[in-house]
Amino acid sequence: MPKFFKKKENKTADDKAPKARRMRFISRLRGTKDILPDEYKYWNLVIKKAAELSRSYGFRRMDTPVLENLELYERSSGRSSDIVVKEMFSFVDKNGEKIALRPEATPGIVRSYIEHGMFNLPQPVKLFWLGPVFRHDKPQAGRFRQFNQFNLENIGEASPVADAELIAITYYFFRELQLEVIIQINSVGCPSCRKDYLTKLDNFYKERGRRAKLCNDCKKRLMKNPLRLLDCKEKKCQEIAFEAPQIVDSLCEDCRNHFIKVLEYLDELNIPYNLNSTLVRGLDYYNRTVFEIWPVSAEIPAGKPADEPLRQNALGGGGRYDGLVEYMGGRPTPACGFGIGIERVILKIKEKNIPIKDEEKGDLFLAHLGDPARRKIMILFEELRKNGFKVRQAFTKDSLKGQLETANQTGVKYTLILGQKEIMDGTILIRDMESGIQEIVDYKKIVAEIEKRLGSPSKKT
Ligand SMILES: [Zn+2]
Ligand SMILES: [Zn+2]
CATH class of the missing domain: 3.40.50.800 (Anticodon-binding domain)
Structure with missing residues (x-):
């Protein structure tokens, strides 16, 4: 016994303490989850794999704050995107500033790139990001209001090699986690060739009362951003979208060559992909290459539109965003990136019963x-x-x-x-x-x- 303690008589101090009333229990918020110790082995596995691949391919880890200016997302993601219109957690703080909980990683990473003068570094700047994002979505299996993403961003590189490299990394990531996936890929062109395409699309939707068959959201989208009609999740809209003119037929020569190069690299690397003409991604900032990663079971049968559950099952996606850095106040800078939803990946690993080494085991x-x-x-x-x-x-x-x-x-x-x-x-x-x-x-x-x-x-x- 340490010297400064003297021996004491045994006494129970709380014999006469009044009985506390049982307090009302406060549960966690809807759409959020706790990650308990038994589950953490999956997280360790996925995070380790993400970090390993990122390091191998020269991406360096960085983080951004959870809280950012609301305007950052309003400007970058586009005011008509679902993320901004329906799903963002935002509030006015005590100083009257409009704040958002980040709904995605890319705008914050781009802000950071500009704010820290990373354009002065040797280009491209290759960044690895992993953390929680927040969306006020309708909670359902594998979808949470706070969930985690693994992002890679390649800022400052215009070459199609960068697109192919990112797609290859996503593919290797899933393959090494023993999950079979197929890449869904499309090109959404550049602002100049997209203009012609949007006219074609507009004419298509106005033809023979097609407009009347669309869901209400799509009727609104037709005015603001007709491209978004193609990835509407309603079945009836999907069927119409499948008949619509394809953007790859309207690409300008530069966009076309870029896309062909990306596909050639993927062929060379033996990475399975599916040209998906209705894939546009729900954000305004994408140009040229866009892609999603779908589980193999979700492969769409040839000649048919994808069912809604298949689209919802995407494990991640990304694309090129050559205009975003400039649009956010930086210099003109080409860039591309992707995000993968960690919770969905873990759900897949569990579904497939893939054995996991238990790191808690001792000698x-x-x-x-x-x-x-x-x-x-x-x-x-x-x-x-x-x-x-x-x-x-x-x-x-x-x-x-x-x-x-x-x-x-x-x-x-x-x-x-x-x-x-x-x-x-x-x-x-x-x-x-x-x-x-x-x-x-x-x-x-x-x-x-x-x-x-x-x-x-x-x-x-
Ligand atoms: Zn173009
Ligand atoms: Zn629709």
């Missing part, structure tokens, strides 16, 4: 009998941990039976047991958890004894 367990032994193994624990062993313990438990149960749960091969007798003899027991055989070894030679059985771990400092 060794330390058990004690009695308080003097407990103090000794608390010191031994640190020594072994510093030597690089994955050691597990249950210091708070008193009974050996309880400790051995915990040892079994952690999946260790050996348990070291220290009791009063071993302390006196200067020894410790090594128990093989599978056979139950116990050996007595010299306490001082413990590290060597463990290394003999488990091999030497890579030493940590």
Whole structure:
């Protein structure tokens, strides 16, 4: 006992405490979720894979704040986009400023690129971003109001190689997580060739009372942004969209060559893709290449529009946004990027029952009998941990039976047991958890004894 404590009589202080009334429980918000420890192994796997691939391909990690100016998203995503109109979490703060919880990553990353003068760095600037985004969506399976995205952005590169590289990375990401996907790809052209296309599209929708068959949202979109009619989620609109003129037939020469190059690289890399003429992505800032990643089961049958659930199942998507940096107040800068929804990826991994290595598993367990032994193994624990062993313990438990149960749960091969007798003899027991055989070894030679059985771990400092 530390010197400054004096021995005290046993007294229970709270004998006379008044009984507290049970408080009303406050649950989590609708559309949000807790990530519990059992689930975290999936997160570790996915985040590790994202970080590994990003590093290999030269993307460097960065973060942006959750809170940004509302205007950032109003300007970048377009006032007619679903994200801005229906789904953004926004509020006026105590100073009267209009604030938004980021509904996507790209506008914040572009703001940061401009704000920190990253155009002065060697171009392109390749950025890896991973974090939560917020959308006031209707909650449903695999969709949350706070969810996480993995983004890669390549800012400052106009070459179609950059588009192909991003698509290849998304493909490898899923393949290495053992998820089969197919890339849906399209080109939405540039502002100049899109203009001609929009006229064609407009004429198409005005033909023979087609307009009347559209859903109410699409009737409005026809006035503001007819391109968005193509990716309406209503079945009747999808069927009409499938008949519509295709944008790839209207591309200008530069856009056409760019798109052909992207596809050639994908062919060369053997990456499966599907030319999808109704894919436009719901944001105003895209130009040229747009793509989505669909699970293979969601592959659309040839000659048919995609069903709504298939579109909803997209695991991620992205494209080129050559005009955005300038539009947000920077210099003219070509760029492209993608975002992948982590929760949806995890849902897929669970659906497919893909086995996951449990990182919580240990090599060794330390058990004690009695308080003097407990103090000794608390010191031994640190020594072994510093030597690089994955050691597990249950210091708070008193009974050996309880400790051995915990040892079994952690999946260790050996348990070291220290009791009063071993302390006196200067020894410790090594128990093989599978056979139950116990050996007595010299306490001082413990590290060597463990290394003999488990091999030497890579030493940590
Ligand atoms: Zn063009
Ligand atoms: Zn519609």
